[in-house]
Amino acid sequence: MDLTTVSFMHPSAAAWFAARTASWLDFSLASLAAAKGGARVSVVLPALDEEPTVGEIVTGVLTLGSLVDEVVVVDSGSVDRTAEVAAAAGAVVHHRDDILPWTGSRPGKGEVLWKALAVTTGDILVYVDADLTDFRPHFVTGLLGPLFADPSTLMVKAFYDRPLLDVSASGGGRVTELAARPLLNAYFPELAGVVQPLAGEYAARRSLLERLPFAYGYGVETGLLIDTYRTAGLSALAQVDLGQRTHGHQDTAALGRMAATIVHTINDRVAPAHKLWPTLTQFRRDGEGVVPHVTDVSLPDRPPMVTVDGYQA
Ligand SMILES: O=c1ccn([C@@H]2O[C@H](COP(=O)(O)OP(=O)(O)O)[C@@H](O)[C@H]2O)c(=O)[nH]1
Numbered sequence: 001m002d003l004t005t006v007s008f009m010h011p012s013a014a015a016w017f018a019a020r021t022a023s024w025l026d027f028s029l030a031s032l033a034a035a036k037g038g039a040r041v042s043v044v045l046p047a048l049d050e051e052p053t054v055g056e057i058v059t060g061v062l063t064l065g066s067l068v069d070e071v072v073v074v075d076s077g078s079v080d081r082t083a084e085v086a087a088a089a090g091a092v093v094h095h096r097d098d099i100l101p102w103t104g105s106r107p108g109k110g111e112v113l114w115k116a117l118a119v120t121t122g123d124i125l126v127y128v129d130a131d132l133t134d135f136r137p138h139f140v141t142g143l144l145g146p147l148f149a150d151p152s153t154l155m156v157k158a159f160y161d162r163p164l165l166d167v168s169a170s171g172g173g174r175v176t177e178l179a180a181r182p183l184l185n186a187y188f189p190e191l192a193g194v195v196q197p198l199a200g201e202y203a204a205r206r207s208l209l210e211r212l213p214f215a216y217g218y219g220v221e222t223g224l225l226i227d228t229y230r231t232a233g234l235s236a237l238a239q240v241d242l243g244q245r246t247h248g249h250q251d252t253a254a255l256g257r258m259a260a261t262i263v264h265t266i267n268d269r270v271a272p273a274h275k276l277w278p279t280l281t282q283f284r285r286d287g288e289g290v291v292p293h294v295t296d297v298s299l300p301d302r303p304p305m306v307t308v309d310g311y312q313a
């Protein structure tokens with residue numbers, strides 16, 4: 001490769017970014033209501049111990065009225081009052097363990113996003129994190145806009161400014177900036193135009209989601225993005241600017257485990273024959289010394305939901 005010609009992003013990524021980037025301001029509630037037609041919309045909140053924030057988000061989604069057909073919270077094993085607060089706000093709440101129980105129950109975010117397919121009726125699913133501290137209804141209308149506008153669009157990713165709460169006006173999306181974006185740019189440069197590849201707010205057609213595997217844990221967004229690109233092409237993807245998004249932040253060690261899971265998710269798609277070591281060893285201070293802390297970061301994907309007994313029913 002002529003090194004003088006690598007001063008720009010992949011041409012496909014540049015073209016996609018120019019053609020497939022919208023703003024929530026492009027889509028009014030009235031225009032969406034007119035465009036909705038017979039399409040059913042399910043808003044899904046994956047929730048693990050999100051009692052302080054889940055209720056306000058559910059309430060905010062419900063202000064959209066008939067644009068949204070159902071708001072479903074999938075409880076990922078909370079020990080706080082997430083389920084009660086979500087139900088009181090008007091959500092339908094399902095516990096992970098009660099969904100497709102014959103498939104078992106695994107920890108992690110990917111599990112509840114996958115199981116949500118079995119307890120929703122929408123032609124379109126809109127995933128929204130339940131720890132947002134600045135949710136506004138335009139998060140949903142912005143994500144629906146490109147899907148209502150173009151039947152060939154299958155998935156819409158949110159992007160936004162991501163203040164690191166109490167730290168800096170930007171700086172959020174640490175795993176995105178330090179791990180996911182560098183890896184995706186290297187292995188899938190056609191996706192370099194995706195501003196927030198790990199965004200937890202995204203909307204997609206059921207016809208797409210039910211045919212894709214769901215990666216374990218925090219690898220789910222990375223897996224769905226890559227698999228959508230590889231099965232349906234860049235033209236199936238779009239992104240929408242939602243302005244700003246703030247949420248609860250995990251500590252660095254937790255984000256290290258998240259990054260490790262994402263490394264495995266990408267490797268499984270790039271070099272599946274190359275088996276990575278399945279655990280991450282981190283260290284914690286213990287009195288005078290440090291103690292290793294080992295986490296399994298490589299559990300298998302969940303298979304496409306259409307292959308699961310009982311789903312079609
Ligand atoms: O095992 C899990 C981990 C996370 N979540 C939910 O997934 C969303 C994003 O998780 P988190 O906030 O931990 O990720 P971050 O935004 O910090 O990357 C939140 O609604 C969590 O409650 C979940 O349902 N199960």
Ligand SMILES: O=C(O)[C@@H](COP(=O)(O)O)O[C@H]1O[C@H](CO)[C@@H](O)[C@H](O)[C@H]1O
Pocket residue numbers: 109129162164171172173174175176177198199200201218219220221222247248249250255258
């Ligand atoms: O983008 C990121 O780096 C991480 C961590 O964000 P912060 O550094 O806590 O703002 O947050 C995202 O990553 C997760 C894994 O894909 C998603 O599940 C979350 O929804 C998303 O917030």
